[in-house]
Amino acid sequence: MELANRVQTLTPSSTLAITAKAKELKQAGHDVIGLGAGEPDFNTPKHILDAASQAMYEGFTKYTPAGGTVELKKAIQTKMNNDHKLSYDLDQIIVTIGAKHALYTLFQVLLNKGDEVIVPTPYWVSYPEQIKLAEGSPVFVDAKEENEFKLTPEQLENAITEKTKAVIINSPSNPTGVMYEKEELLALGEVCLKHDIFIVSDEIYEKLTYTDTEHFSVAELSGLLKEKTIIINGVSKSHSMTGWRIGYAVGEKQIIKAMTNLASHSTSNPTSISQVAAEAAYSGSQQPVKEMKEAFRERLEKLYEWLVEIPGIECVKPKGAFYLFPNVKKAVEMNGFDSVDDWVAALLEEEKVALVPGSGFGAPDNVRLSYAISIEQLEDAAKRIKRFVENHQ
Known part of the structure; x- marks a missing residue:
């Protein structure tokens, strides 16, 4: 069966692909830290949930x-x-x-x-x-x-x-x-x-x-x-x-x-x-937005500090969103890998840390890390990445 031309050239989402692989490893019992997610790790604020619940019971369906x-x-x-x-x-x-x-x-x-x-x-x-x-x-x-x-x-x-x-x-x-x-x-x-x-x-x-x-x-x-x-x-x-x-x-x-x-x-x-x-x-109240923003700000400061200490990793400090996009080209070369994609795959296999390779974003020398997880997990992830880089020197 031949599909329409418009879909045959589509490239699958690299973010969804890495998230799926991380979930697969988690389900197999591995202690995986996923830094690929493009969504906040907070629940939707209560006043929003309450409004939706009320709408359902009032028949707004x-x-x-x-x-x-x-x-x-x-x-x-x-x-x-x-x-x-x-x-x-x-x-x-x-x-x-x-x-x-x-x-x-x-x-x-x-x-x-x-x-x-x-x-x-x-x-x-x-x-x-x-x-x-x-x-x-x-x-x-x-x-x-x-x-x-x-x-x-x-x-x-x-x-x-x-x-x-x-x-x-x-x-x-x-x-x-x-x-x-x-x-x-x-x-x-x-x-x-x-x-x-x-x-x-x-x-x-x-x-x-x-x-x-x-x-x-x-x-x-x-x-x-x-x-x-x-x-x-x-x-x-x-x-x-x-x-x-x-x-x-x-x-x-x-x-x-x-x-x-x-x-x-x-x-x-x-x-x-x-x-x-x-x-x-x-x-409604915007206080939950402010609280989430402050949590992300704290995570950014910590993760950025830990990340730039790792040999071969350089990073432009972001001003918004919840991602870091470091250049890992030197680390990849130092570790003896042919590409960032290979380096990311090995990191997931050996240290169970899931990053998104920059090739999916048009930047093959970089990786994307989401800090939409707890500071404790971010610190653990940074330690694992550092250990991986040092073990392959």
């Missing part, structure tokens, strides 16, 4: 509008105004089944065959695959490690062609954790306005930042930039609601209308109960 309930859209309106002083009409908002679905749907309605989307590397693993599924072409631009993995205006300018439709900006970033500052976003935005291309601003980690530098959305920097920006966000990371699958996109009315029409023929609507939960996430 039917279809909703394809683009989301009016109540949740209003909560998103308020959130955007409070956080970024941005005003959007209800028909400029679509609620989706996670931020990933928002991105997928956006590329489906935005791209024609051959349209190019500039993707800075390292990139989140699904960006290029979703672009290809929409018959677009991802154009990779190496955001240099010496520049904290940030795309420069010069790089963006040089990558733009007559086929360029959009550029992706992910701040804070998965996998690097780096965050663009206001001036950097403005400079990139000016290039986009000059060439009349869209900005896909993935802001899913905006609430998880650990420096005095304030998070900015490129859309809030000018009215013109707002018109050319589609913001992607959701409650998965900020409120520890990954399994609830609620994301959203805000932007130009014609784009959002097309996304809503497509959703009506593909998913019908996001889960009704999850929408009530997301509404409670935004309208």
Whole structure:
């Protein structure tokens, strides 16, 4: 049986693959420390659970509008105004089944065959695959490690062609954790306005930042930039609601209308109960978000300190999300492995520590470590990695 061409070129998610292997070893009785997870290890806050439970018992278990309930859209309106002083009409908002679905749907309605989307590397693993599924072409631009993995205006300018439709900006970033500052976003935005291309601003980690530098959305920097920006966000990371699958996109009315029409023929609507939960996430207490953020901040400081002490490992210190993305090329060479992927596989086999190789993110010299586990486990993992490196010298 021959499958459709559009799926035959897909690359499986490296993050899901490493997580599955780690679970397999755990089920076999091994003491595995998984640093591959892309989700907080906290439960969803109680007031959100209570809202969802009440909605179920009150019978809110039917279809909703394809683009989301009016109540949740209003909560998103308020959130955007409070956080970024941005005003959007209800028909400029679509609620989706996670931020990933928002991105997928956006590329489906935005791209024609051959349209190019500039993707800075390292990139989140699904960006290029979703672009290809929409018959677009991802154009990779190496955001240099010496520049904290940030795309420069010069790089963006040089990558733009007559086929360029959009550029992706992910701040804070998965996998690097780096965050663009206001001036950097403005400079990139000016290039986009000059060439009349869209900005896909993935802001899913905006609430998880650990420096005095304030998070900015490129859309809030000018009215013109707002018109050319589609913001992607959701409650998965900020409120520890990954399994609830609620994301959203805000932007130009014609784009959002097309996304809503497509959703009506593909998913019908996001889960009704999850929408009530997301509404409670935004309208209720934000104290659990602050507490989770502080826990991540403490873990970051500790893990970063332990990691950079290991021979052959160098790391740009992240400013957000919950990942470290160290360069392990020297350690790999010192340990006698042919590639980072081989080094990661051996580390999992020998020390039962699961990392995600950077090859899946377009950065083959790096690995991604998630610190969405306890400090005790992180310390143990760092010790195991150090022992592994030293044993192979």
